[in-house]
Ligand SMILES: [Zn+2]
């Protein structure tokens with residue numbers, strides 16, 4: 001085993017990073033005000049913005065009720081379905097992320113986790129992943145969309 005071989009993160013992981021004292025009315029769950037949504041190394045930080053507390057006239061960090069959003073765990077479960085993985089580094093690719101496309105014969109592709117677009121294979125555009133990667137478009141909830149056309153950016157708010 002060479003040290004340089006990247007270990008693929010096997011799972012997506014949800015980690016609350018605050019007390020569970022927020023009521024999310026949209027899904028009915030009690031959840032944290034912040035959480036880390038880890039999609040195979042692609043990290044999405046969930047955090048209730050300060051303006052929400054200001055609008056409610058309470059101190060930042062107070063237990064509050066959010067009426068128009070589901071809890072971060074529900075977000076996590078929802079996003080998990082539409083997150084795919086880079087065939088080169090294995091990290092998650094979220095809707096809104098820019099992607100590269102590789103010929104399926106390219107070297108260093110992990111086809112067991114790959115997502116295909118036609119005859120090509122999806123990779124991420126993260127620095128250090130696939131130095132020859134070129135922007136092809138975006139990943140979206142509905143699949144691949146060529147560059148310049150994006151419907152959804154993965155942002156909790
Ligand atoms: Zn929920």
Ligand SMILES: [Zn+2]
Nearest residue numbers: 086089124129
């Ligand atoms: Zn990658």
